[in-house]
Amino acid sequence: MAEMTSPERLPHAALELSSRRLKALKIERLLNLAALPQPIRLLEIGCGAGGIAHYFATHPELTCHVTAVDMHDNRQVREGYDYHQVHGVELPFNDQQFDVVITNHVIEHVGDAQAQIRHLTEIRRVLKVSGVGYVAVPNRWMLTEPHYQLKFLSWLPRGWRSSYLRWMGKGEFYDCEPLEMGELEGMLAMAGLAYRNLCVEGWKTTFDIERAGQISTRVLTASPNGLLHPLRPLIPTLIYRVERTTS
Structure with a gap:
């Protein structure tokens, strides 16, 4: 009997560069990259149009040596960073090579739960002991x-x-x-990643960047994080800061 194959997964790359700059600014703030020792060796997994990689590679204040990978080359900007095309979740890099690893709306595209855990395990492998990662995924309950x-x-x-x-x-x-909050947190733990849920902080930062000055932004910003924490399972994007566990 012929082997059955799954239909090809589309890249779904976001190609509008102005939105990528705003996303990069959000990541920069949430990870507080200005506080990290420089130069920063930064890896972006699933770079799409290349806007986020280019933002950090040409940052006027941060010194970042940026590497980007993707399965499909949809880059609109190519300057300033190294690019590698990959053919799965495995990364072509040595262990503990990067200070920062970014995977922004990628994990929902890599395959089933086993592939998703492998994706997270690879992040842990290439992340330095002192490094920090950014994991974002659409919430299943959006x-x-x-x-x-x-x-x-x-x-x-x-x-x-x-x-x-x-x-x-x-x-x-x-x-x-797409994943729900408990499901993703279970995967992060299985992959050996310590995590901090940044859903509320990410929600506030998005409004502050994209809707500055609006009443909704002022109300959201003024709301205590603790008051908003019960809403985390319903926030459209799940965002986590991750680090290697000590074990």
Whole structure:
């Protein structure tokens, strides 16, 4: 019997460069990169258009030696950083090579749960003992799925999602695996990564960068983090600061 193969997963790269600059600024603030010793050896996994890699490589105040990898070369900007094309979750780098590792909306594209854990394990492997990582993924419980712009798509059981996609005329195969908060935290622990949940801080930072001066931003910023923590499982993007565990 012929071997069955899964449909190819699309890159879903965000190619609008101005949005990538805002995303990079958000990452810079949440990781407090200005406090790290320089130069910073930084790896971006899944660089897409190259906007985030270029932002850090050409930063006017931070000295970053930037490396970027992706399975598909969709770069719109190529200057200032090294690029490697990869063919899976394995990274072509030595152990403990980077001070900072960024994986921004990548883990939902790498495959099933086993591939996702392997992706996180590779982050741990290449991260220095003193290093810090940034992991962001769409929350399964977001109202509108961002890749196909369908409401409730990721709420459905996995076996129903592709059927819904076809029914809505959006494609044949749902090729993403968004995670819920407890699921992702379990994977981080299995991969040997200590983590800090930054969902609330990320939510506030996004509003501060993208909606500065608006009433909604002022209200959100003034709200104590502790008051907002119960909302973390529902915030559209799950964001974590990660480090290697000591064991």
